Amino acid sequence: MALRRTYVRSMDGWWRRDPFFIHYMAREATAVFVVAYALILLAGVIRLSQGEAAFGEWLEGLANPWSIAFHVALCAIFAYHTWSWFRIMPKTMPPVVVGGRRLPGAAITALGLAAAAIASAAFVAFVAWLAS
């Protein structure tokens, strides 16, 4: 036992070691953009409470080409979030048993993505209805 001297390897840069971990970190990084979008909306609500002129300024800011470009990127990042959220779903939710058989993971992912597509379409349709 005198010679027992274990070697502990460093965890530095662990997430670069495997493509699986790079995808994981990309998934986690979407959180920064979810926060950024929520703060943009919060700013909008605060400006709304300050009156028409203030809210107009907030709207003008959104029409800035940089803002449009940022929101196009945000849209893609949110879509990645949706995809990654439902892809891990079969592992994070309790098993679903249908007719005595466990629902396969791919089916759970597909159902989640379908639910997101329907919810998003319904939301856009609702906004269009408000506008009409």
Next chain:
Amino acid sequence: MKRSNQPVFWVLFGAGGMLSALLGAALVFVTGIAAPLHWLPTRTMGYEGVLAFCRNGAGKAFVFAVISLFLWHGAHRIYHSLHDLGLHTGMVAKAACYGLAAAATILAAATLLQLGF
């Protein structure tokens, strides 16, 4: 064994994650792309339209849920990501991340209530 207080934050994280997974991209499209490019009539995303939406009880609840839950979702992930990146700042990171979400939640609630019904 000390009981973890993570369930509270995890439930909020999960609710925000689910809401943003279901509606996030569509929301960004409507508020950040369609509205400023005038693909929607000006009055819908104009002052009157948004104010009316935020004075409606259901509209108010929806806007509050989106802002607050998105922030709780993001804050929880960022808190754990800091640990993943080797920044084991412990209580400081926890207070900063969850504090931001809590402050934004209070601010959003107060502002939305102030807009009236």
Next chain:
Amino acid sequence: MPEPRTITVEVLRYQPAKGTNPYVDRWTIPYTEDMSVLQGLQYIKDTLDGSLTFRWSCRMAICGSCGMMIGGVPKLACRTFLRDLAPGPVRVEALAHFPIERDLVVDAEDFVGKLERIKPWIEPREPRTLEEGPYTQTPAQLARYESFSHCINCMLCYSACPQYGLNPDFLGPGLTALLHRYNSDSRDGASAERMQLVHSEEGVWSCTAVGYCSEVCPKQVDPANAVNVNKTASAIDWFARFLPGKR
């Protein structure tokens, strides 16, 4: 006879008696279609360098001894074939996230200590006498835990779990799956006790649903699911404490 094919095997060596940091040794060995990485290592130990140290026993993916990083991925050396890694080189290293004892042998004391803590046995829900006969179970009751009982304690999932690597206090994927196996057993009565560990800071809450543990599991145990199902259970329990009539 065709020329025997050869492949280069690179091993991260660690010999504490030499007093050096880990270093890499390379050997080029002949191999046949049916040779596993484990057999390649055995060839090296038998003919090229007797000091090469690794654990193995059954050679058929049931003892869980020969887990190691092969090409950076946690795998059982006995069920990974050299033919699938051609043309090589094949990089072999001790299981990630564990201290290296020597060469490919890791220190599993932490894992074994935690294994005891989860009480990996059935504590009868109600004592029965011999006359009362065995504890019976319906197929549906068996199905509730069966997949989680397939764990062979090979620790590959621990090497796939960055949260265990970053915080070794974390109970980790495999043992949570095994804990879940006993908690889901209709004959067991120690669930409440095991849940104290699940609820604790060392319990399920270090998990960030990376999900790699379930990908590398050689027995399709799906430890990520066991951990996350217990997050849900633990969260429900956390809030249920405040309901009237509860504790």
